[in-house]
Structure formats: structure tokens, C-alpha cells
Amino acid sequence: xxxxxxxxxxxxxxxxxIQGLGAPMLAANGMLEPVGFESMRxxxxxxxxxxxxxxxxAQVTFGGGFETHVAGIPKTAYQMSVTxxxxxxxxxxxxxxxxxxxxxxxxxWAYDGRPDNYTNRYLLTNVTFTFDGGGDIDSTNKSSNIxxxxxxxxxxxGLYESTRSGGGGLSGFLDKVEQVVSFGRKxxxxxxxxxxxxxx
Numbered sequence: 001x002x003x004x005x006x007x008x009x010x011x012x013x014x015x016x017x018i019q020g021l022g023a024p025m026l027a028a029n030g031m032l033e034p035v036g037f038e039s040m041r042x043x044x045x046x047x048x049x050x051x052x053x054x055x056x057x058a059q060v061t062f063g064g065g066f067e068t069h070v071a072g073i074p075k076t077a078y079q080m081s082v083t084x085x086x087x088x089x090x091x092x093x094x095x096x097x098x099x100x101x102x103x104x105x106x107x108x109w110a111y112d113g114r115p116d117n118y119t120n121r122y123l124l125t126n127v128t129f130t131f132d133g134g135g136d137i138d139s140t141n142k143s144s145n146i147x148x149x150x151x152x153x154x155x156x157x158g159l160y161e162s163t164r165s166g167g168g169g170l171s172g173f174l175d176k177v178e179q180v181v182s183f184g185r186k187x188x189x190x191x192x193x194x195x196x197x198x199x200x
Contacts (some may be wrong), residue, residue, distance in 0.1 A: 025112065029112070029113055030112055030113065031044070031114055031115065032047045032082065032108055032109075032110050032111075033109045033110075033111065034106055034107075034108045034127070035106060035107040035108060035109065036106065037095065037098075037106075038115070040091070040095060043084050043086075043091060043092065044082060044083070044084055044085075045084070045147070046081075046083035047080055047081070047082045047083070047110070047152070048080035048081065049110060049122075050080075050110050050124060050154075050156045052074065052075070052157075053075050054072045054073065054074055054075060055073055055074070055075045056072050057070055058072065074158070076155050077153070077154075078153070078154055078155070078156050079151055079152060080154075081150075081151060081152075082129070082150045082151070082152045083147050083148070083149055084147065084149070084150065085146075085148075086134070086135050086145070086146040086147070086148050092135075092148045093134055096129070096131050104128045104129070105126060105128060106127045108123075108124040108154070109122070110124060118163060119162065119163055120160050120161070120164075121160060121161050122156065122160045123160070124154040124155070124156055125154065125156075126153075126155040127153070128152070128153045128154070129152050130151045130153070131149075131150045132148075132149045132150060134146075135147060
């Protein structure tokens with residue numbers, strides 16, 4: 001018995017379709033940049049790329065035993081694990097103290113790529129770091145650097161800025177908001193003008 005195999009034409013069509021989707025993203029090609037601490041991006045070696053999702057759906061049981069679910073509302077509060085590389089000058093220790101002095105709130109940009117060369121960037125707001133200690137000291141380990149881990153809590157609303165053709169994302173979203181606000185202002189001015197003409 002002969003199994004059904006894809007033809008060379010099928011594989012050629014698959015290749016064309018796959019190339020149209022873009023190259024696979026490399027895990028190392030991303031940066032997390034705290035606003036106001038831009039140089040910290042070089043010391044953040046690991047983080048979770050933000051992605052919008054829904055909260056858990058609500059389970060619903062109807063009369064007669066039928067069960068289904070209702071989709072949850074969009075999730076806005078997230079958390080991720082972040083890995084920092086400590087330096088001899090104790091940059092991460094200083095950063096943790098500055099976080100406390102600032103009340104623990106800041107913004108961060110997460111990049112697909114680098115700040116000066118990216119395909120997408122994602123705005124994280126209301127960011128708070130909880131550090132899991134200052135890193136492990138081991139006198140027998142002479143070939144590894146000290147890594148500091150932290151849990152990062154943040155709000156993410158799915159807003160991003162894209163440099164790909166077509167744009168959209170944060171810049172497109174803000175443009176739409178400005179258009180709506182501008183239209184609202186013009187409408188309000190027209191109403192005021194009419195009221196002025198009517199002497200009201």
C-alpha cells in the first residue's frame with residue numbers, strides 16, 4: 001500500500017506561502033526597555049513577550065444539562081519573569097532601589113528587535129518589579145555571571161507600534177483617537193455656533 005505523499009509542486013507552493021509569512025522569530029532578537037532607564041535593556045537577558053488574551057471563560061449550565069461557556073473579557077493585568085545580568089558596579093541593585101524610591105511604578109517598551117531597528121514594539125504601563133534576591137554567590141563557581149530574577153507586574157492593552165507596511169498598532173490607534181476627538185470638538189463648535197445664532 002502506498003501512502004499519499006505531497007508532490008514537489010505542493011511543497012513549492014508551501015514554500016512560497018511560508019516565505020510570505022516572514023522568517024521565524026529568533027528568541028534572542030528582542031529587548032525590554034524601562035522608560036527613563038534605556039541603558040538597562042542591555043542587562044535584561046530574558047523576559048516574556050507580551051501578548052493580548054482573554055480572561056478565563058465563564059462556564060454556563062442550562063436547564064436540561066446542556067453546558068457551554070461565555071468568553072471572558074480582555075485581560076489587562078499581566079505578570080512575567082524577568083532576568084537581569086548584575087554588574088560589578090551593582091546596576092541592578094541600584095535599579096531596585098530607584099524602583100522603590102519612585103513608588104514602584106514605571107513604563108516599559110518591549111521590542112521585537114532593537115529600539116533603533118524593530119518590527120513591533122509594545123507599551124507596558126503601570127509596571128512594578130518584585131526582585132527575588134540579589135543573585136546567588138558561589139565561591140566555587142568561577143565561570144558564571146550573577147543573574148538576578150524578578151517578577152514584573154504590568155498592564156497591557158494590546159497597543160503597539162509597527163514599522164511594517166500598513167502600520168497600525170499604537171500609532172494607528174492614536175490617530176483614530178485623535179480623529180474622533182477632533183470630530184467631537186468640531187461638532188461641539190458647530191453646536192455652540194448654532195446656539196449663538198439663536199441667541200441661546
